[in-house]
Amino acid sequence: MTITARPAPNAAPVRLKVRKNIDSLSAQELSDFRRAVKQAMALNDKRGFEYFAGWHGVPLGWCQHHDPLFLPWHRAYLYWLELALQSEVPGVTLPWWDWSKSAGIPAAYSSAQADGDDNVLAKAAINVVNATHKSGWPTETSRAPGEVPNTPAPPYQQEWAYAMKATTYADFSQRLWTVHDTLHVWVGGTMGQVDWAAYDPIFFAHHANVDRAWRIWQAANPGANPPANILDQSLQTDPAMQVHQTLDVHQLGYEYAGTQATVPGSA
Amino acid sequence: MQRWTSQALAVPPRTSWQRADLEFEGVEHDGASFVMHVFLNNPDAGEATPRTPEQRYAGYLTVFAHGDCWGDVGHCDIPEPVSAFDQRPPHPLTPFDATLEITQALDALPDDTGEITVTVLAFNRDGDTDGVLRFKELTLLTYA
Numbered sequence: 001m002t003i004t005a006r007p008a009p010n011a012a013p014v015r016l017k018v019r020k021n022i023d024s025l026s027a028q029e030l031s032d033f034r035r036a037v038k039q040a041m042a043l044n045d046k047r048g049f050e051y052f053a054g055w056h057g058v059p060l061g062w063c064q065h066h067d068p069l070f071l072p073w074h075r076a077y078l079y080w081l082e083l084a085l086q087s088e089v090p091g092v093t094l095p096w097w098d099w100s101k102s103a104g105i106p107a108a109y110s111s112a113q114a115d116g117d118d119n120v121l122a123k124a125a126i127n128v129v130n131a132t133h134k135s136g137w138p139t140e141t142s143r144a145p146g147e148v149p150n151t152p153a154p155p156y157q158q159e160w161a162y163a164m165k166a167t168t169y170a171d172f173s174q175r176l177w178t179v180h181d182t183l184h185v186w187v188g189g190t191m192g193q194v195d196w197a198a199y200d201p202i203f204f205a206h207h208a209n210v211d212r213a214w215r216i217w218q219a220a221n222p223g224a225n226p227p228a229n230i231l232d233q234s235l236q237t238d239p240a241m242q243v244h245q246t247l248d249v250h251q252l253g254y255e256y257a258g259t260q261a262t263v264p265g266s267a
Numbered sequence: 268m269q270r271w272t273s274q275a276l277a278v279p280p281r282t283s284w285q286r287a288d289l290e291f292e293g294v295e296h297d298g299a300s301f302v303m304h305v306f307l308n309n310p311d312a313g314e315a316t317p318r319t320p321e322q323r324y325a326g327y328l329t330v331f332a333h334g335d336c337w338g339d340v341g342h343c344d345i346p347e348p349v350s351a352f353d354q355r356p357p358h359p360l361t362p363f364d365a366t367l368e369i370t371q372a373l374d375a376l377p378d379d380t381g382e383i384t385v386t387v388l389a390f391n392r393d394g395d396t397d398g399v400l401r402f403k404e405l406t407l408l409t410y411a
Contacts, residue, residue: 058337065331066296066363069356137337149268149390150314151302151329174366181331185300188392192300193334194359236356 005250016255022095022106036089038120051129052081057195059131062236068226070177071214072246074207076237079252096208100160109202126199141200147188169224180210212256269389269399272310275382276407284409287373293362293403296332301391301399303328307383325372328365
């Protein structure tokens with residue numbers, strides 16, 4: 001792991017942004033992240049949270065599940081959303097929800113109030129951008145943990161470990177999407193439906209953890225890439241990205257860390 | 268809850284394999300999300316059956332599914348490629364293959380087990396008893 005990367009061969013090293021565990025964010029970091037999400041939710045154009053939420057299901061339906069594009073597509077998705085949030089509040093990064101170790105919904109996403117206001121990470125309006133509202137569409141997010149009977153609840157320690165033991169991309173991807181599916185179904189409500197899941201901000205903390213799992217597995221299995229025949233496949237995002245562009249998180253400008261402590265040097 | 272039990276699947280001699288997978292081919296995911304619990308040689312398994320090795324429990328799979336169709340007419344239909352040069356990614360509702368590794372569960376069966384049946388208990392939010400799990404074929408794959 002490293003803390004800097006070169007965006008181009010002759011470019012100077014640039015400090016990577018670090019995505020952190022939602023439970024380890026400082027009060028200021030969490031407040032900044034909430035502010036970025038709230039401001040993005042107020043935008044009804046292509047900079048806005050609702051526009052990005054619409055990529056996954058209604059109205060655009062661009063997501064990829066249950067196939068080798070699952071991990072690359074969602075990595076690209078998070079990359080573009082994170083940039084949009086950084087346009088609102090510079091320096092914010094997407095936090096991850098470590099459901100391999102934590103039981104229940106993180107407090108940052110479940111407390112009704114935060115910073116003296118409604119907590120936008122707990123409940124959010126659903127405003128579909130660039131689409132005519134149809135009868136029956138939900139108007140706000142909801143969660144219903146355990147609504148599908150007999151769905152195992154987090155933590156998913158064994159499932160995580162089982163995925164990490166995979167030695168091929170195909171095995172890893174499938175094992176990871178399986179536990180990913182379980183978390184979606186366990187949270188239930190908005191998160192339990194592909195068409196609406198991304199309107200709940202917790203979706204992105206869940207997928208940051210999925211992406212973190214891939215990053216960790218990549219570090220342990222260098223060169224274990226997706227099949228060669230999909231590396232040039234375009235991913236439906238805005239702008240589009242190809243699978244091979246998603247393979248190195250350093251070239252996307254970020255890294256994952258459990259903790260980060262930095263002190264001044266001697267210069 | 269939907270209960271489904273397979274026809275018998277042949278099991279090769281124990282000495283010939285190191286890993287065993289059940290492959291559910293062509294799983295439909297255009298309906299409600301669901302979880303499926305899998306038992307071997309236990310066609311009477313029900314919701315109250317302990318999910319233990321003694322009950323020949325093999326594991327679970329969860330399917331994050333589409334839910335109702337909210338688009339315009341045809342939104343959830345899976346189109347054929349319009350030409351050989353169609354480079355669009357597959358439709359999101361294309362059926363997929365779900366794999367459940369059952370090495371330990373199969374290994375725990377008596378050595379002379381020549382065949383198994385697979386019983387699946389599938390649950391969705393609405394408590395449906397039919398149509399929760401829809402798939403094309405089930406295959407037992409073993410690897411030397």
